[in-house]
Amino acid sequence: MNKLLVISAHSADFVWRSGGTIAKSVDQGAETLVVCLSYGERGESGELWKENPNRTEESVKVIRHVQAQKAADIFGTAIQFLDWGDYPMLISDERIAQLTQIIGDFEPTVILTHTAKDPFNPDHPLAYQATERARLLSCGAGVASAFKNIAPPMWYSFEPHQPEICDFKPDTFVDISSVFDKKIAAMNCMGAQKYLVEYYTELGGRRANHARRISGQKDVKYAEAFQSHLPRVTTTIF
Amino acid sequence: MNKLLVISAHSADFVWRSGGTIAKSVDQGAETLVVCLSYGERGESGELWKENPNRTEESVKVIRHVQAQKAADIFGTAIQFLDWGDYPMLISDERIAQLTQIIGDFEPTVILTHTAKDPFNPDHPLAYQATERARLLSCGAGVASAFKNIAPPMWYSFEPHQPEICDFKPDTFVDISSVFDKKIAAMNCMGAQKYLVEYYTELGGRRANHARRISGQKDVKYAEAFQSHLPRVTTTIF
Amino acid sequence: MNKLLVISAHSADFVWRSGGTIAKSVDQGAETLVVCLSYGERGESGELWKENPNRTEESVKVIRHVQAQKAADIFGTAIQFLDWGDYPMLISDERIAQLTQIIGDFEPTVILTHTAKDPFNPDHPLAYQATERARLLSCGAGVASAFKNIAPPMWYSFEPHQPEICDFKPDTFVDISSVFDKKIAAMNCMGAQKYLVEYYTELGGRRANHARRISGQKDVKYAEAFQSHLPRVTTTIF
Amino acid sequence: MNKLLVISAHSADFVWRSGGTIAKSVDQGAETLVVCLSYGERGESGELWKENPNRTEESVKVIRHVQAQKAADIFGTAIQFLDWGDYPMLISDERIAQLTQIIGDFEPTVILTHTAKDPFNPDHPLAYQATERARLLSCGAGVASAFKNIAPPMWYSFEPHQPEICDFKPDTFVDISSVFDKKIAAMNCMGAQKYLVEYYTELGGRRANHARRISGQKDVKYAEAFQSHLPRVTTTIF
């Protein structure tokens, strides 16, 4: 059984960076879960604060919760909100334990999250670090032990806003052409500036251009790019 | 149609480094071709020269040809010998054109060859360079052109003798458990020292141990390791 | 006196990859020269061969010459064609000497060319290698010598089609907003598929988005990205 | 308005590693601020402890404060002391918040600090980490938000004692010839062993030698070297 876990620093990241892959996975019969570490209520809710600088953080969280839930519904995925706060997000041993528990309970076969480096976002690298450690603690050293031990999930970073300065080097392009309408619909729920929808639509088309050049597969219209953190084990070289 | 091309600097390399994957590919219905750039008659035929230092290079080539043909027959693969000479192997524009022609005619979907770096073998990096250039010349820039243009094949380096000092970092493990008996039979044709068969049998088992730890797939008994030179285009993240 | 030399593997590369920077430099009073190593007549003239597969290479070169000259005229730059052939481009000691002579005569303060690596183009890395060596031979070791010695020019790689797999990591973004109309006009001379003009227009906008995020300079509308190969010497940290 | 912020782990680092650039920036009309995270009272005050092993840490701090203030006065820069302690320096969420506040208040356009790695100093990498995180928290994700958001400052590492083992690769040389007398005067205030003044005078001359060889600018007599952490946005390639 394929199971996909997406760990999103703020409540919109999963849509921009992996929405097509989530929708595709649901279509392929996989079980999926999105975990939003925070709502991005302070640092990533620009439009809401611009509309009304006197809002409370609580009211921003409510709006962001509703938006993310709508996007999740469009994809057909489960979603969970940890409300860890943003700018600064703070990681503690308890929060690592909470995330370890979630991974141990869900038993994902694949995890997607942010990159280890991002010179324009303080929270994305923390999401990476928390995921790296919680994943290790949930799957142990591959031997019987004092605690529940899941099979080690594959894991990938999804694409950051500026790939090169985040040391993002994609090694896996997923063809999301068949579900791109869902990604557009979900992006339109996020209440972000219109240009962001254009930006990520264009990105989907450009990564598809790359995928066509690499593979010769001429029917890839939209793609998402990922970087794996582990070798692939397979039964065929093709 | 899956088509595998293996470009081997000397006439035994394809057996030690990718024999299981060749046999597996044949079993899976792929078309396969091994191209041996040289017989390794001067630098890689130690046992033959030790037996009889007065041999001629020509006689060594004949023996090496027969051995490699036997191994290819066990795998069920086509094989071709270019007889470019070894220690030193010399690359020229004409030889690049010859290899480009072979790639253009065979139209592989996957190419396997040596690593770019090998501080203990002067010919392996040349095989890499020749393959890199011939592959590029055969598949062009992805647009219509004055010459035949094949779809760009994926390509990988197979495992060198000392991985770390060759900057070999495997990202793909192929499970070859079901055909490992063929790899052993082929290795035993090569007339090499017995310890080499043991060395590569042990390597198959160790890479399988790694593959099990990475994936949790407990039934991998033997594996071969490869490093890809291009991203993978896929329809699923699983 | 600022002098810009652009070394372009095929006769269209300089437009897509550095046209804005050439136009900007001309506007700023610099002297500029574009050197096209080949016309790209075999591998990069897809539209012409698709229109008429029976063309001769000579006729393709003539058309490509005219197109590149028109683009150069729009930018207001000098241009020179070396006609070295493409797919394969071949480099010889004589060709290196020819390029060394050109660099020594023009005495550029900045050189732009391709990246050292490009897994989808066999000629681009050769242009890089030829430039690297000719630049070194023209400027010597910084001491008096038996031959003319120019001041060492700065040099940069311009952006390849797929930056990450070419190991392209931009460290310099040039704001080309004020001349972007000229870049569009020049791109429209190249007789390429319409999508390429869109592709590079979009790229200009995206690199400007990155430049704005990096610098906070909100009025950058279009930018080109470069990677330097040498440290910068400056009189100020700002 | 150019504004330079220098974040110095101990109260002498800013003099050895960036004194010329501070003086030059003041001369060029920039506003400058040096922040000393600690006095280096335990681990970097060897001469004082050698003179008198029975001193108290408090008395060492007073002497170091006076020395650093004198150096700052020579450069004409503001200076601030955070007294975080050294060997070990400890970083907490509160200290990150304190540094974030300082950056947000000063609104630097350029920040200078230590390298991420230093196998001979436990505090320098912490200064790097604190600066990296505080910078990110002060400038946000480039959108309107719940808190004050400054324009993202450029930032650089200055030169460590042993560049290669700190992975320091300079990409920017600042000509400090015109203010080198001030750097010497400031170094002479620091009460360090005489050989250190010689060491850093020689370093200034050697980096100038490199700068001359790179650029052909023959009048650079003294230089300081820096490594940038972000691309440069510019209006010209020259």
Add this chain to the structure above:
Amino acid sequence: MNKLLVISAHSADFVWRSGGTIAKSVDQGAETLVVCLSYGERGESGELWKENPNRTEESVKVIRHVQAQKAADIFGTAIQFLDWGDYPMLISDERIAQLTQIIGDFEPTVILTHTAKDPFNPDHPLAYQATERARLLSCGAGVASAFKNIAPPMWYSFEPHQPEICDFKPDTFVDISSVFDKKIAAMNCMGAQKYLVEYYTELGGRRANHARRISGQKDVKYAEAFQSHLPRVTTTIF
């Protein structure tokens, strides 16, 4: 006086990864100390938990203590147990101070520990980080200071289970042929699965094969591999 300190995350790591080098050092007259940060009671004691899932952690620790002590006795080395817990191991300022004290008291000339990266073990990278920081705090900046300052020890990572994905690149092979019987005897004390003893015996033989190929020294039968973190200072290039 040569003094070797081995810092082992769990109480068996020192045997598999550096047992031969410990035994060899003792034979050569060095003083040696093994410090086990934890017993590996939760995550690395698979055989014990498989035998009896109802054991307590305390009882596992007792068994592991006895096993490690036996191995240490075979090597003839001192050993110390810090009982920091495993899965998760947690590092605090106090624990860093404890390790700093141990290093300062023992004054090692060489330290061995884990790699900085291990995608299959959460505790190994922590052991690396703790060692890196404690080593720096114990040896200071090389000047007189407020606290005891030892001469900076060389330090190395020993070989992890999967070298390539841990970025382990060995630069030092120690010939352990003369003491390999002791390493086997010690491995047999560890109560681990039999295959692990075979795995590490095979590893010793393979690294010896590499060592013979690198050096031409034909009598190396077993070797252990290490990666240094600092340059070597020597009186001879041979």
Add this chain to the structure above:
Amino acid sequence: MNKLLVISAHSADFVWRSGGTIAKSVDQGAETLVVCLSYGERGESGELWKENPNRTEESVKVIRHVQAQKAADIFGTAIQFLDWGDYPMLISDERIAQLTQIIGDFEPTVILTHTAKDPFNPDHPLAYQATERARLLSCGAGVASAFKNIAPPMWYSFEPHQPEICDFKPDTFVDISSVFDKKIAAMNCMGAQKYLVEYYTELGGRRANHARRISGQKDVKYAEAFQSHLPRVTTTIF
């Protein structure tokens, strides 16, 4: 028997970059041989051309030969001149064979040469490439073969003029304090500008400073730095 081979692109490089290590090796009873690929008559004889721009290349070679021979005599080393020409140096299969023969005849245990990269010298990287290939061809794959096979020599790059931009990362510092007077005497034979002798004297002192900080060995007064290209095989970790 220790045997040191130094492969010097131009006839002065061996003095500046490895003179101390040659002298030290002679003192230690090793056999040594310096091979000068060219005289550096065109690009590295600035002082001679400045004195008299009308000299012939032949006359420059004679002077350079005498100078290098004097330096070799001071060190007590054999020296050989291949006269391959400089700026450009050209490498051919015949020249590789010539160098292979020299290596095979001398049977060095250690080889020293230039770095693989040097953005300010066209000949240094060629010396590296020629050495790399000739070394491999002389020592084969470690098995009996059709030709003479020497034991694989260790090999190192010596320090280039600007270490960081040549990707030079020293991992071995040789203490040359006891022979530094010979290095100064030899440098004074080279007829170069006086500042170069100062530059390399200062470099020797600075590398000794680094060596003292790394090792705690307080009596290192002068050192030369090298980067190894292969792991070290040793009988002790100390």
